[in-house]
Amino acid sequence: MKVLYFAWLKAKLQMNEETVPWSKELGDTDSLVRWMKSRGPAFAEVFSDLEVVRIAVNQEYITGNVTLSENDEVAFFPPVTGG
Amino acid sequence: MKVLYFAWLKAKLQMNEETVPWSKELGDTDSLVRWMKSRGPAFAEVFSDLEVVRIAVNQEYITGNVTLSENDEVAFFPPVTGG
Amino acid sequence: MIRVQRDIFDVGKEIDGLTRGRTDIGAIVSFIGLVRDFNDGAEVTGLSLEHYPGMTEKELEKIEKEARERWELQESLIIHRHGDMSLGEPIVLVITASPHRKDAFEAAHFLMDWLKTKAPFWKREMNADGQENWVKEREGDLMAANRWSSKTNERS
Amino acid sequence: MIRVQRDIFDVGKEIDGLTRGRTDIGAIVSFIGLVRDFNDGAEVTGLSLEHYPGMTEKELEKIEKEARERWELQESLIIHRHGDMSLGEPIVLVITASPHRKDAFEAAHFLMDWLKTKAPFWKREMNADGQENWVKEREGDLMAANRWSSKTNERS
Numbered sequence: 001m002k003v004l005y006f007a008w009l010k011a012k013l014q015m016n017e018e019t020v021p022w023s024k025e026l027g028d029t030d031s032l033v034r035w036m037k038s039r040g041p042a043f044a045e046v047f048s049d050l051e052v053v054r055i056a057v058n059q060e061y062i063t064g065n066v067t068l069s070e071n072d073e074v075a076f077f078p079p080v081t082g083g
Numbered sequence: 084m085k086v087l088y089f090a091w092l093k094a095k096l097q098m099n100e101e102t103v104p105w106s107k108e109l110g111d112t113d114s115l116v117r118w119m120k121s122r123g124p125a126f127a128e129v130f131s132d133l134e135v136v137r138i139a140v141n142q143e144y145i146t147g148n149v150t151l152s153e154n155d156e157v158a159f160f161p162p163v164t165g166g
Numbered sequence: 167m168i169r170v171q172r173d174i175f176d177v178g179k180e181i182d183g184l185t186r187g188r189t190d191i192g193a194i195v196s197f198i199g200l201v202r203d204f205n206d207g208a209e210v211t212g213l214s215l216e217h218y219p220g221m222t223e224k225e226l227e228k229i230e231k232e233a234r235e236r237w238e239l240q241e242s243l244i245i246h247r248h249g250d251m252s253l254g255e256p257i258v259l260v261i262t263a264s265p266h267r268k269d270a271f272e273a274a275h276f277l278m279d280w281l282k283t284k285a286p287f288w289k290r291e292m293n294a295d296g297q298e299n300w301v302k303e304r305e306g307d308l309m310a311a312n313r314w315s316s317k318t319n320e321r322s
Numbered sequence: 323m324i325r326v327q328r329d330i331f332d333v334g335k336e337i338d339g340l341t342r343g344r345t346d347i348g349a350i351v352s353f354i355g356l357v358r359d360f361n362d363g364a365e366v367t368g369l370s371l372e373h374y375p376g377m378t379e380k381e382l383e384k385i386e387k388e389a390r391e392r393w394e395l396q397e398s399l400i401i402h403r404h405g406d407m408s409l410g411e412p413i414v415l416v417i418t419a420s421p422h423r424k425d426a427f428e429a430a431h432f433l434m435d436w437l438k439t440k441a442p443f444w445k446r447e448m449n450a451d452g453q454e455n456w457v458k459e460r461e462g463d464l465m466a467a468n469r470w471s472s473k474t475n476e477r478s
Contacts, residue, residue, distance in 0.1 A: 004374070006372060006374055006442070006444060007372055007444035007446075007456055008444075008456045010372075011456075052459075056374075056377060056442075059374070059376050059377035059380055060377075060380075061440075075374060075377070077374065077442065077444070078444065078456065078459070079439075079458075079459035080438075080439065080440065080441060080442050080443055080444060080459075081438075081443065081444050081445045081456075081457040081458070081459060081460075082371065082373070082402060082413075082414070082437065082438065082441050082442075082443025082444070082445065083355055083402075083413070083414050083434060083437050083438040083441070083443070083463075087218070089216060089218055089286070089288060090216055090288035090290075090300055091300045093216075094300075139218075139221060139286070142218070142220050142221035142224055143221075143224075144284075158218060158221070160218065160286065160288070161288065161300065161303070162283075162302075162303035163282075163283065163284065163285060163286050163287055163288060163303075164282075164287065164288050164289045164300075164301040164302070164303060164304075165215065165217070165246060165257075165258070165281065165282065165285050165286075165287025165288070165289065166199055166246075166257070166258050166278060166281050166282040166285070166287070176334060177333065177334050177337055177352075178332060178333050178334015178335065178337070179334065181333055181334070181354070185356075187410070188410060189357070189358065189359040189409035189410040190358060190359055190360070191356055191358065191410075192355065192356055192358045193353065193354070193355055193356070194352075194353070194354040194356065195351065195352070195353050195430075196333075196350075196351070196352045197349065197350070197351050197423065197426070197427070198337070198349070198350040199348065199349055199423065200341075200347055200348055200349070200350065201345070202345065202346060202347065202348045202421065203345040203346055204346070204421075253345035254343070254344060254345040254347075265358065265360075267353065267355065267431075267434055268466065270353070271353070271427065271430070271431045271434075274351075274427070275423075275427045278423055278427075310424065
């Protein structure tokens, strides 16, 4: 799976994109977020308050838990502030 | 008094401006309108339906009866349609 | 600022003139009203606008003043043309500039709605038969103007 | 039509490109959002806008489609810039063209309100101390967007 980070999430994680191998254990967005939190202090901090993290799967906003598959693009970013 | 006509009132009366000598008998807008109606068929027609005639005295809209004096500018015109 | 003129105006130039070099403006709204080829279902071939010189300027100034009292505006401009106009030509321009988009949007909408029912302009349309008709007052315009008649800037 | 670009745009040129040669348009509304020198009481010296290429375009297209379903629009355009911007520079442009001014005004206001809460752009402000801050979501923007959430085009 392709995972993208934007804005302050990208800055804090010092990473804008990575590939996360799909597995049954990372088969939905809830599992992916749980795994993210376990990856170290920066990740734990970024994903500590999910109120300020938006999730898009294949460039569509999602809410709730969504099933993921091998070729999905998952993006994590803060509430948008354009315009 | 200077009297002005605009839009279809001007076209029907074939006149855009005239001077009407002030007199006690034409001392307010109601009297002036009554006198206008008596001036002939074109005037009678133009002032027959006061719902579609707006009046301004010294370039301010008026409603109801307003006292007139020698140097006033009175204008008669239809509802506005600019913009 | 208000202007009554025969000449066509250039929106880009007017916006630029009003706001160039400023860094405190967050939102600019412009409205352009144009000569349409149809009105009330009839084909229109041209338009002529008569107005009441003197009173026109006074009314536009009053409307602008009202908008600047009701909304937080840094700049505002109303340009209204008179005389003969061809299809597709601009008739009226309203520009509002504010720190906030809501103020800029609402003030511009208000300016147009009030101008439509208060500024002494009269449209004469030429139609395809070569006839000329004075445009009639619209019920919808009166309703649109009355929407703003309360003194708050919140819509009901 | 939507465009996401680094370059500055020219409002006059964009309006002209959208409407030139047409005689069926009665009303054109444009909105320009600019880089302001103050935000939340702090002095701002510059702005950088990040976005999500691909998703940005999709979201803008959805928002435009929604506007065109809700209001009678003949043309619409959204241009949003990304990258570094100086004070006073334009960030976003929305243009709507309609036979009716109400549709043009409301659709443009709607486009801006929805874009603000849905299009994946993020602002980073540079302030006078040389610090950079990611701009925070505004409660007011959420409320403005929610105003349009019912499927009718009448406001409550």
